[in-house]
Amino acid sequence: MLFHAVPGMEKVFRTDVKKPKVVLITGPPGAMKTTFCYTVMTYYLKKSGEFGLYTTLEESVESHLANMESLGFHLTKNLQISDISDLRELDMLLEEEEEVDYLQLLEKMLATFKNQMGDKFSFFALDSLGALYSIMEDAKNMRKRMFYFFRTLRSYNLYSFVVMERSLSGESHLLGNEGFLADGIIHLGIDRSRGKLVRYFQVEKMRTSDHSMEKIAFEFRNGQMKILGPLFE
Numbered sequence: 501m502l503f504h505a506v507p508g509m510e511k512v513f514r515t516d517v518k519k520p521k522v523v524l525i526t527g528p529p530g531a532m533k534t535t536f537c538y539t540v541m542t543y544y545l546k547k548s549g550e551f552g553l554y555t556t557l558e559e560s561v562e563s564h565l566a567n568m569e570s571l572g573f574h575l576t577k578n579l580q581i582s583d584i585s586d587l588r589e590l591d592m593l594l595e596e597e598e599e600v601d602y603l604q605l606l607e608k609m610l611a612t613f614k615n616q617m618g619d620k621f622s623f624f625a626l627d628s629l630g631a632l633y634s635i636m637e638d639a640k641n642m643r644k645r646m647f648y649f650f651r652t653l654r655s656y657n658l659y660s661f662v663v664m665e666r667s668l669s670g671e672s673h674l675l676g677n678e679g680f681l682a683d684g685i686i687h688l689g690i691d692r693s694r695g696k697l698v699r700y701f702q703v704e705k706m707r708t709s710d711h712s713m714e715k716i717a718f719e720f721r722n723g724q725m726k727i728l729g730p731l732f733e
């Protein structure tokens with residue numbers, strides 16, 4: 501019932517998408533990657549009563565909350581939001597300017613959360629992978645490290661949404677080969693072909709799921725995502 505928690509999604513995902521899944525949420529700037537991710541996550545957590553962890557590396561917790569509030573979202577008790585400063589706090593010994601392995605800190609945060617919440621912890625989001633790569637001093641062996649990171653996410657039996665910037669024609673990988681490693685890819689975009697701007701998402705890949713491959717138009721009003729249906733070219 502991951503996507504089915506959002507009304508209208510049953511037409512896009514004809515079968516349920518089961519845990520664990522690592523899903524890339526891709527798209528150009530302003531395509532509503534953050535909003536899409538946050539929407540699916542809050543709908544799911546509200547319905548299931550389980551716990552989620554949302555990590556925003558592009559902005560602070562305060563600015564993320566302010567943005568989501570302006571879109572009509574209200575705080576959900578079972579969703580914790582953390583940013584870079586929360587990650588740094590996990591490492592007590594860190595000096596102000598010291599080189600930090602943020603990927604390692606993320607894994608530490610996940611492990612702590614899993615220990616506290618057990619099976620109730622079911623949803624993780626990382627916003628965004630590009631921001632993570634930018635703040636990582638040492639981007640050596642990223643392919644290998646992403647492979648193990650995604651494997652860790654699956655071993656915790658989580659739905660994991662990983663936001664990744666991508667241009668319209670761009671392939672779905674940055675440093676590692678994330679597109680191949682991930683279980684799913686949902687691409688968000690803006691269509692301009694009919695003289696007006698229409699937001700859409702497209703499920704490019706979702707392992708073990710029977711899903712539509714079409715571009716699905718959607719709009720966002722008063723904290724509600726409205727699925728309008730397939731965009732015909």
Ligand SMILES: Nc1ncnc2c1ncn2[C@@H]1O[C@H](COP(=O)(O)OP(=O)(O)OP(=O)(O)O)[C@@H](O)[C@H]1O
Nearest residue numbers: 527528529530531532533534535536570571720721
């Ligand atoms: N209150 C609102 N109602 C409807 N749409 C809004 C509202 N506030 C912002 N938007 C739209 O949402 C867009 C930003 O959405 P979001 O931050 O989810 O995109 P993003 O893909 O994560 O962007 P970025 O690449 O900057 O991270 C804005 O550019 C604007 O078009």
Ligand SMILES: [Mg+2]
Nearest residue numbers: 533534535627
């Ligand atoms: Mg964003």
